[in-house]
Structures are given as C-alpha cells and as structure tokens.
Amino acid sequence: MIPRIESGIPGFDELTRPNNGTGGIPENTATLIYGPSKTGKSIFTNQFTYKGLKNDEPCLYITTDNGYKQFKTNMDEFNWPIEKYLDNNTLYLIDTISDVSEGKPKQSESFIQSYINNPTDIMVKVGSGVNYIYKNNHRFRSVLDSATTLLAYNENMLIIRVLKAYLMRVNEAGGTPIIAYTEESADSIVETMLKSMVDNIIRVDGENLYIEAMKGIGKRSSPYQIKDNGIVL
Amino acid sequence: MIPRIESGIPGFDELTRPNNGTGGIPENTATLIYGPSKTGKSIFTNQFTYKGLKNDEPCLYITTDNGYKQFKTNMDEFNWPIEKYLDNNTLYLIDTISDVSEGKPKQSESFIQSYINNPTDIMVKVGSGVNYIYKNNHRFRSVLDSATTLLAYNENMLIIRVLKAYLMRVNEAGGTPIIAYTEESADSIVETMLKSMVDNIIRVDGENLYIEAMKGIGKRSSPYQIKDNGIVL
Amino acid sequence: MIPRIESGIPGFDELTRPNNGTGGIPENTATLIYGPSKTGKSIFTNQFTYKGLKNDEPCLYITTDNGYKQFKTNMDEFNWPIEKYLDNNTLYLIDTISDVSEGKPKQSESFIQSYINNPTDIMVKVGSGVNYIYKNNHRFRSVLDSATTLLAYNENMLIIRVLKAYLMRVNEAGGTPIIAYTEESADSIVETMLKSMVDNIIRVDGENLYIEAMKGIGKRSSPYQIKDNGIVL
Amino acid sequence: MIPRIESGIPGFDELTRPNNGTGGIPENTATLIYGPSKTGKSIFTNQFTYKGLKNDEPCLYITTDNGYKQFKTNMDEFNWPIEKYLDNNTLYLIDTISDVSEGKPKQSESFIQSYINNPTDIMVKVGSGVNYIYKNNHRFRSVLDSATTLLAYNENMLIIRVLKAYLMRVNEAGGTPIIAYTEESADSIVETMLKSMVDNIIRVDGENLYIEAMKGIGKRSSPYQIKDNGIVL
Amino acid sequence: MIPRIESGIPGFDELTRPNNGTGGIPENTATLIYGPSKTGKSIFTNQFTYKGLKNDEPCLYITTDNGYKQFKTNMDEFNWPIEKYLDNNTLYLIDTISDVSEGKPKQSESFIQSYINNPTDIMVKVGSGVNYIYKNNHRFRSVLDSATTLLAYNENMLIIRVLKAYLMRVNEAGGTPIIAYTEESADSIVETMLKSMVDNIIRVDGENLYIEAMKGIGKRSSPYQIKDNGIVL
C-alpha cells in the first residue's frame, strides 16, 4: 500500500481513493499536471503547496512562470498567505524569472534567485534546496511551475534531461514532486517523454480533471470549478 | 474583485462584465488579441489606446507593423488624433519600423526610434519607457502591435522571451499590456506559449469576437463590425 | 473616403465599388494577388501596369520571373506595347532575372539590371527607382512579379523583410504597390505574413477572382476569363 | 496564335488542338511532365526527342537518370535508333550520370560528359550546347530527364534555380524545353515552384494523361497506353 | 523448432504456444515491447528478469529509466527480491542513470555504473557484461529498460545503431534480449527501425497485449491486468 498525502483540493482525495485506504497524491512519486492554458494548473499546484505548508510539510517551489511578486499575488487571490512560511524557511522558493524583469527581490536562506536560461544553475540550486529541506524533514513536497517556460528559454531535450534529474533528486530524498506543463507548448515527443518520466498524470481541460494514470488506481475523472478557495471537484 | 479599465470599444465592457462590478479589461493583467489578418486587431488596440489617452491614462505604444506616418494615418481614419498626446508626452511611442523605409521621424522625449531586428534595443527602450511613464502615473496602458512582425525579423523563441520580459516589466510597474498577433504567423508551439504567458485571450475572426479567457469571467462571445468609430460589438 | 485608381481590368472596378464613390484599387495601399500557378496573376499585374502607363501614371516594375525579353513578349501577347514608356522613362523596370540566362539587355535611365539572389541590391535599386519616379509624380504604381522566385533564390524570412521594406518605401512615397505570389510556393507561415503585410488581398484560382480583403469594402468575388485583352470579369 | 510543334505521341496533337490551328507542344514554351514513377514520363520525352530528330530539328538532351548505354537501350526498346543523330550532331547529349558507374563513354563534339553532383558544370555545358545548336538552327527541342535525380544529388533550392536558368537559356535561344519529374520526389514547395516556372504542365498517372495547363488551351485529358511504338492516347 | 524460454508472465507462454511444442519467448531472438506510458512495459521486463534468475539463468540488465534504488523499489513492489542475485553475480546490472541524481551506489563485480549520455561507455560495459556472463553460462537473458530515455539523452540515429549493436552482441553470445520503448517518444522512422531490428514485437496498451510478430507463430492477443504478482494475461 502506497501512502498518500493530502492534495488540499476539495474532492480530489475522494476521487483518487483506492479500494482500501485513503486517497490523495501517492507519497514519494512524481506527478505531471497538464492541459491547455488558463485551465487552473498553477492553481492546483499552489493549492497543493499551501496544503503542505499548513500541514508542516516543507515545500521546494521552483517558479519559472511568475516572479515572486506575481506568485504572491496569485496566492493572495485565493487567500493563501505565504510570507510566514518563507520567514520560517519551510517554503524554499527558487525564483528563476524575476531576473527577467530586472526586479531584484532580496534573497534569504530559503529564497533563492536563479535564471530561467541557465538550467545548470537551476539544478545546482535545486540540489542545495533538496539538501536544505532534507536535513530537517524527509517528507516534503516540491513544485515546478512550469516546464513550459523552461522549454521557451532552452533546448527541449536539455529540459527533458533537467526535469528527469529534478524528479530523481527529489524522489531519492523522499519528496513528492509535481510538474505543471501547458499542453502542446512543445512537440508531441517532448510530451510523451514528460509522461514517461512520471508516475501520475493529471490532465485538466477547464471542465474536467482526468486521472490518466496514478500509482494504485485506474483512470478516473471528475468535473471541477475554480472557486474562491481554488479548484473544487 | 479585480478592477477593470474601460476598453473604449462600444459593447466590450458590457460583454465582459462579471456577475458583480463593471466590465472592461482587467487592470494590471496581460491580454493577447489574435486572429487572421484583416480582422481589426490593430483597430482594437488603437481604440484601446485612444480611450486611455482621453481618460488621462498614459500609453506606452510599441509599433512594429507601421511606422509613425502610417500609424497616424490609421488613427486619423477613425478620427482619433494623437499629436497632442505625443506633445504632452502621455503617448510614449517606440517606433521600431520606420527605420526600415529610411524614413527618419524626428525623435522627442516620448517618441523613440528603435529597430525591429534588434530586440535588445527594443527591450532597453521599453525599460526606459516604463520608467518614464511610471514616474508620473502608476496606472497606464501599453500596446505592442504586433508580435507577428517581430517574429518575421527574429528567431521565434527569442521573441517569446522578449514578449515575456515585456509583459513582466509592464505588469510590475502597474500597467496593463496588450499584444496583437496574427494567427498562424508562427508555428503552433509559439501560439501556445503566447497564450500561456497572458491572463486574457481575445480572438477576432472578422465576424465574432471571442473572450477565450479572462480573469474573473468565463468564455463569452459577440458579433462585431468595423464602423466609422472603430470596432463595435 | 479612400481614393481609387483604375485597375484596367474590365469588371474589376465595378466589383470593388464601395457603397458610395468609385471602385478600383485603393490608392496608396498595398495589394497581394495570389493563387495557383497558371491562373493569370501576371496578366493581372501587367494589365494594371499598362492601364497606369496609358493614364500617365508612372510604374516601378520589378520583374523576377521573366527577363525583359519574356516580359515584353508577355505584354505583346495582349497588345500592350511598352517600348515607348521605357523610352519616355515612365516605365521604370528593374530586371532581376535576365542575368541568370546571361542575356545582357542594355541599361538606361529607367531600365536597371539587378540580381535575383542579391536582395540588398534589389532594395537599393528600388530605393533609387522610387526617388526617380517621386521627383516627377507623387502618384505612381508599382508591381513586383513575383515573390515566388525571390523565395526560391533566398532565405524565406529575409524575403518577407525585403517585401515589407518594399511596401513601406512605395507607400511612403505615395505609390500603390502590388505583389504577385504563387500559392503554396512557401510554407503557410510565409503566406500568413505576406497577407498580414498588405491592405488588400486578391485570390485567383483560374475560375473566380476573390476579394478576400480590401480597404473600404467586404469580401466579394466574380468569375473571370482570360481573353485577348487580358483578364475580364 | 502560338505555333505548335509535333509531339510525336499519337493522339496528343489532336488532344491539344486549339479552336483554330493545329495542336502539339507550343513552340518556344517550357513544359513540365510529371507523375508517379513507372508511368511513362521518360518514354514521353524520348518519343518527343525522336520525333524532332526525324523532323530535322536538333535536340539538346540532358540525361540524369540513365547513362548513355541505358538511354540507348530505352530508345531501342521502342525502335528509336539514335546513333546516326549523334553522328551527325543533331542529337546533342549531355550525360551526367555514366560517371557514377565508372562507365566512360567516349566523348565527341555532341556527346558531352558532365556530373550529376556538379550543377555548375551542367549549366556550363548546357550553355555550350545551346550555343552549338543555335548556330545552325533556331528551332530546336530540349529534354531534361529528370529533375528527380538532380534533386537527389543536390540541395533542392539550388536545383530549382538551375532549372530556372536552363529554361530561360533554352527559351531565349528559341528552343522548346521539357523537364520530367517524379511526383513527390521532393517536398510540395519544390513541386509548386517547378509548376510556376513552366508554361505547360502535363501529368501522367499510368492510366490518364492530363493537360493541367497549356498556352492557348484549357484543361484536357485522355486515357493512354504504353505500346510497342511508345505512348498512345 | 525454435526453443522457448519461460516468460514468467502467467498466461503468456500459453498465448504464444506454437502448433507443437511449448510457448514463451523464442530463445536467442530479439524482442521489442512497446506501448504508451504507464501500461506495464517495465513490469513485463522485470517479471521476465526475475523468472530467469529463479531458473538459474543469469540476466544482463541495463537500466536507463530508474537508478538502482528505484529499480529495487519497483521489484520489491511485486515481491521480487533481487539482492541475492546481485550478490551471487547472476544479476549483472548496468546502472546508467543513478549518476544523474548524484546518487553513488557502490560498484561490484556485477554492479556497474555507466552514463546515460555516453553510449560508447554503455556499449563497452555491455561488452564486458556479455563476456562476464558468457564465461559461465551460454543461456542468459538481457533487458534494456528503456530505449526512451536513451533517446532523450542522445541523437536518435546514434541510439538506433547502439541498440542494433546491443542486440547483435547479446544474440551472438547466445542470450535473449528484450528492449522496452515508450510508443511515440521518437519519430515514426525510429519506431519503424526499432521494429525492423528485432524478431518479436509485443505491444501493450493498458488493456490488451498484442503479439504483433514472433518467430514461429502469427499475430495473437490477449487482455491483461496488473496484479500483485505482476502482469497476468
């Protein structure tokens, strides 16, 4: 029986409940969430992040689509305040994109700046981040939002290899990683490889959430809506 | 509740009205308007620009399809005179294309020449433009018309990154940017990435205007016509 | 109200008549005529050229498909003699292709040799041609027949940029340019960009002529035939 | 009225007869014959060649698919002996392919060796061949069989330019050239460009011969068979 | 009559039984198992591996998707313990991927580290592995799981050549190799070549297992499920 961690998405843990035991995201496995743009992928990963933080599970968050300021705005929109988790270093944030707009957020022990066009630097800092978190807690979450922007700034197959390394590093340290990806923002071979690297595949299309694959259960689906408290199934 | 700014397009603010509050373009979010050629995308952005100017909101306008002369002709066609806004520096115009035809419009504090084949220079001047406007007014509009010509003169993924930086810079300064793009003037991956970078997506096909995505509301659509006073829904 | 110039094609000016005023090609706008091979695109542009010459409007003609000899043969086939217009310098001919067959037509003030595989040289000579014509007459026509051969001899995106510059140069000097292009002789992105650069789009398929877009009017179409006096709608 | 030359293919001149006058291949125009492999394209061009030789019209023949030995075998198969025409120099043969198999046919005044992978050399020798023939006879035929092999040995757009130059050179000297091409042996853009360079387009599919375009007549078609005396409509 | 070896998959040997004799995987032939991601390809190859080990047939296993730790976890999930086979050197493991996550498993006589992005090193170590096993046992199994990750880290045609060499080396030494591959993780030409290199082709789609080709029998298929003891037909 694979242990599960609470997703934080109302209805999701019920949808993914196996025949016996509880549902949720299978712990220490890798998940891909993908779908067209504007369907709530980032909301899902943010909701997953906030649930973990509230449960005292640290989170290693790599943001490639939004700088810190916009990330915070997006969290605040759903009333998910993140400052205190940054302050107590349970949210470990690698911001790879603020540099693009020349914004210069102050750095701290758990607030690290990296560069979207420098995957090597990102991997080094992911490595440090995993080590930092791992020292205190062998159960943690990790989010990379999203692969799409990494693909825009770098050669595709290089990013496939970076994401493979990211997933392996987090998994080996006991963490539970999620990658978000905008459907068709790379060629179909990249998408197939992304899917072949993870254990669980979730697709959202604006109306339904599909469990295309998940450790321990078969294919399932449910309608969903985006409400004031995030995604609700 | 996200504040909205008046689009200037008759019928558009009604179409985009959320359940409570007023409609229009959500302030400080990024918008893409796209569709086939000759469907009124530039008219939409020009109408949006002129409305802002009349409302005392400055506008940072990057023109890549038409030089100043043609831009002015296009505005005059709908009786939207722009000279006084250039004179009082509330219209900040970055003209990246006049150089191509060796026309040499005089430069001024708010009338800047750049080069369609030099995205670095464009970004530097966008940066200066944002700073110039931001000093006086934290609420402003910005238009880039259009991504298509930038793509013709430069490598595609480079332009995706330039547009990402453009949107982030304007958003961080409090502005509300719109990008116009001719459908299928780049491969589908570029289009998917463009859509994933913005908050709002508007498509026009010559007969209907579709809100494919917009902060705070669902999908909507309305027929439209191009009349003497611009686009009318 | 945009002024119109006579196309010279029987039936065309009637087809393109707006609600009020006369039809024809909108003056000082850019036109694309395209369609499969052998459908009369060159005949259309030649007919347009000859009409202008007869009306005392000079014409800047860039020939890329046929050398002077074949161009003259094509004109003679429809009884459109051009020698006197070359002699009085109202036909300004840039012959980019005779060089390929090592034919060496004598050059004159208004008969200029250029090279199909040297777009920079073509642009320099277009610049000189525009200046030459502009000194005497601010109303003139210009034809580039065709983009297809330019695309065969040069990198596609370079030609898109050359055509953009060509259209801007002619438009700024007050001229009315037409570009001919064989459908599907470049990838669909090139075609989309060509269409996005012009104001008017005409398609011919051997049986019908379609006004896909034109300043001041909506979509229209008419059957046509190629007769002894050229295209007749 | 465009003069016509006898094709030599039974039924073809009847099929292509205009309203008044006689049918055949329009003199001094360029023709493309294309279709799938094994449908008789080479037989058509050989038949056309032999008819000219019998009518005392010289022929400039560029062979790229078969060396001299196989070319002669193919002609003999239909009882079209060519030796005497080589001897009296009315058949001017440029053999670009025998070199590949290290066969070394003796050269003569009108039997020239060239190299399939050296388009510049081919063009130089086409130039010499045209000059050689032109001195004695301003009416001549020319065949290039086939573009397909040239495309296999060289960059595609280079061959488009070589074929353009070939057609122009022959046409300016008064000759009537035909190019054979195997359908879909290059991408569709190459095919479109081939079609846009010629005046007449003939397609054969093993069952029917289609006149897709020909100076002075509209689209026509006829079934055909390959018999002991060649193609018969 | 080709000898068969037990697959270890309940029902598979029955499905593949020829008219006379026993079923299973034909000995000393090459097999490809492919299908979409998450359909049990790795489970199949692991089951095949464990069956061999239990039957005292050594196995040369090249792991490219999972490092040793994850490989062991995957085997344990189905209660297939592998440690003792590593200890007695009948499981010869080439781990090409642990290096990516900087995990450093200890090496031993039969536990070899290689590098996913260094196909030459992999081939050298495959060579050593085959020699090591061959000294003691001319009947052995070999698994490469999977080609997909090799393709992500290297140029496609290079991997086709590496896989060809891998299959030939194992076959010549008397072994029976299986390659796993995620459908559509490379272009269709790569897939066609993979299929042309092997003797047996098995496809799994999550619901059915298809024998698309196998030495000695025709096409066959059967539904399957993934149970606690692995794949069951």
Place this chain on the structure above:
Amino acid sequence: MIPRIESGIPGFDELTRPNNGTGGIPENTATLIYGPSKTGKSIFTNQFTYKGLKNDEPCLYITTDNGYKQFKTNMDEFNWPIEKYLDNNTLYLIDTISDVSEGKPKQSESFIQSYINNPTDIMVKVGSGVNYIYKNNHRFRSVLDSATTLLAYNENMLIIRVLKAYLMRVNEAGGTPIIAYTEESADSIVETMLKSMVDNIIRVDGENLYIEAMKGIGKRSSPYQIKDNGIVL
C-alpha cells in the same frame, strides 16, 4: 521480349508471366522489394539468391542487417545451405555488419568484410565484387538486404546516391539486382526516389504480394504464405 530468370519462389514466375513467354524476374533490370517489417522481404531475397546458386548463377550479396552468422542461420532455417557456394566462390558475400558486434569472420576471396557506416568502402567492394564475378559469368544475381540499415547509419540522400550507383554498376555488368527496404523507415521522398530508380517494384504486407510495377507486365497480386520452404504464393 525481355528474358526472365527464375525467382525460386513457388508461384511467383506464374504470377509474373507475360502474355507470351515465361515469367520470373526480368533479367538485367533492377527490383525493389518493400513492405512493413516481419513480412518476409529477406526470405524472398534469400530464396532468390539460393535459386540462382543452384542454377549455377553466381550471386553478389551485400548483407547490412545480419552478420554472416545470422545470415547463415536464416538460410539454414529454410534448409538452404550456402557454405559450398562460398567455398566455390559463386556466392560473393560483402558483410558490412559483423564488425558492429566485433565478430571477426575470416575473410576469403569471395567473403569480404566492409563497414555499414562507410558507404565509400562498400561501393569500392561492390565494384571489386562485380569485376570478380563478371570475369567468369555475365549472368549473375545481386541482393542488397537491406537499404533500411544503411539509412540508419548514414545520411539519407547519400544512400540514395549509393544505391543508384550500385544498381547502375550491376546493371552495366549484366547482373540482376534486388534491394530490400522496410516501408516507412525513411521519409516519403526517400521512398519515392527508391521507386524511381528501379524497374520493378514488389510490395509484401504479410498477406499479399503485389507487383506494383514490372517490365513487360501490368499490376498483379497474389496471397502468399511463409512455409518451411520459404515464401509460397
């Protein structure tokens, strides 16, 4: 009337019988056999080879898919022993692939090693082989099995040119060559070019054998099976 040679495939010579005379493979013409993988293409060419050897016609065999050992196994499977023909030098074997697996078969006068990734070396050795055979016998067979592996190891258009040279060399020496090719293992342009280079085209799909083109007859087809004595129509 083109002479025919016995194919060795029961039923094939009947299928290909022209109106008068006997069937079989037309002598001194080039044949392509193609189709999906695992449909018996190699069996066909091996059967053709063995028939020739039994008829005292030498055979030049270029093996690119299987090394000598596997080639011999494949022949033995159908009881077609080849050793004595290697010993009496009527089977001239160019083994381009054993080198890949580091197997080192002894060389002899008619057993030559070459290298799959060195087409120049292959062509030199084909040249020597043709000369060797030609000295004693102007009637011989030749097989290249298969083009697919050559395409995997080399640039596609280079292989098209190598195959063209191979066919010309064998044909000029009086031989009858066959090339095997796995359908869709290269792009469609390569396939079209392969077809345009040969005289006869045979397709097998596992159930039917289609004569798509053959000198002297039209399209024909027949079901076939793979039996103990090879392919039987």
